[in-house]
Amino acid sequence: MKPSATPCKAAMAFCSSMARCFQHLPEDLLTDIAATKLAMVGLSPKEGAKLPSELSGGMTKRVALARALALDPELVFLDEPTSGLDPISAGEFDSLIRTLQQTLGLTVFMVTHDLNSLHTVCDRIAVLAQGKIVADGTIDDMLTSDHPWVKSYFRGPRGQLIAKRLEHASV
Amino acid sequence: MTAIPSQSLLHVTTDAGGAQLIAAGDWTAPNALLLDQTIKAFLVATPPPQAVSVDLANIAELDTFGAWHLANLVRELRSRGTETGISGVNDRFADMLALVGKASEERVVSTERRWTPAATLEAVGRATVEAWQSFQLLLNMLGAICAAIWRTIRNPSTFRFTSAVHHIDRVGFQAIPIILLITFLIGCIIAQQGFFHFRKFGADDYVVDMVGILVLREIGVLIVAIMVAGRSGSSYTAELGSMKMREEIDALRTMGFDPIQVLVLPRVLALVIALPILTFLGSMSALYGGELVAWLYGGMSPDIFVARLKDAISITHFKVGMIKAPFMALIIGVVACTEGMRVGGSAESLGIRTTASVVTAIFLVIVLDGLFAIFFASIGM
Structure with a gap:
């Protein structure tokens, strides 16, 4: 989830990635749409003009998401979107993914180890262990699974803590 | 569509x-x-x-x-x-x-800057300050290396011997084939040009003088130094720069190691040892190239070439070339390591610094050569 290894401007970078696919679109239209996409992920044009090295971790991931949304995909792949973020940014990013998924009608395929994300934003979870999918279903299915690895993943000390806390919060 | x-x-x-x-x-x-x-x-x-x-x-x-x-x-x-x-x-x-x-209410505010005379002046001013700061950083690095040498002398067990040997192998031994080839070709070209033009005056014999003096005093050491700046200086900068990018240098500092002592000193020392050796080999290779051209193109037998060479050059010419080598190595090493340490977080800055390293090193090597020329002329060498 790095926006770009090239040090061109963030907003411009993803503008140009669109420009390459829609070369017939005028430059100012692309710039406006780029600004809109950045605003949709919660970034102002001022932040969009920053270099990738000047962005914070959360902003980096937002820019990457905006760029992924540049061409209006139906399916978005995210690889560990909340890793390395503080709980505030991670929570915000989770709810952003959820909002965009609902408003834009996206299908989001997310690879994650974040128990919080799994509990809060995922509709369907598949557990990959020892190279195979060992469980598939909702978070409740995961919590009742008998597979030893899934059990220790979701109902280990950390898993139980989060499950308890979320239950507490929802009550 | x-x-x-x-x-x-x-x-x-x-x-x-x-x-x-x-x-x-x-x-x-x-x-x-x-x-x-x-x-x-x-x-x-x-x-x-x-x-x-x-x-x-x-x-x-x-x-x-x-x-x-x-x-x-x-x-x-x-x-x-x-x-x-x-x-x-x-x-x-x-x-x-x-x-x-x-x-979509968000609007892009145009941040493009218009050209104004003041902006040009500002750019010139910034470039001047930048150049001065670069010079200060070079002096800073030189000082840090001297301090590291002093610490190493007082506590020799901290010297990274293995690392130094590894770098001598890399910048010295592994550079030999390409250095020999390039200097051989340079020697050939100088001799060929000499014969071609001197023949008009019937001054064939003086080609040997020209090749001998030029190679031993100037061309040998200069070509080798420029080759090494491009070959090893750039790799030093890129290595240190990528270590800087991945915060490995900060990690060393955190663990109580001095990056100058651990990373810079072995590299600079390796260059200072390797460059004179390469210069010697390069000069010999260039003389050999000159001799070959003299024989095959100029019709001068190797015996005559060697006899002429004995008359034309003295040990002084050889010394003048060799004395310069370690100083040029020091400049290449200091510039390469300084630029490597200046790399920031982005891939772009690694490229900028590597380019700056090679350009600055070659520039300073040539400036130093000029200063040495004045110095040797004034002491009569």
């Missing part, structure tokens, strides 16, 4: 009270250009009507491109004082329209 008549995307009917717009078809990215043109044409052609109602019931597909155009149309109309109503919004698109409508 198939051309779709604009009528099918936006159908306009005008009456006394205002205009009805019926949006239909696919308001999606592939039609974005058409939408753009249609909406602009509508906005330009019509004088602002009192009221406009936009009917979205016939829209088949909508994505963010279409939603943006719709939001833009409504905003443009409202900014002209036209009452604008939207009807027939499909539930599927309501959320997206709301989100995009809100997001």
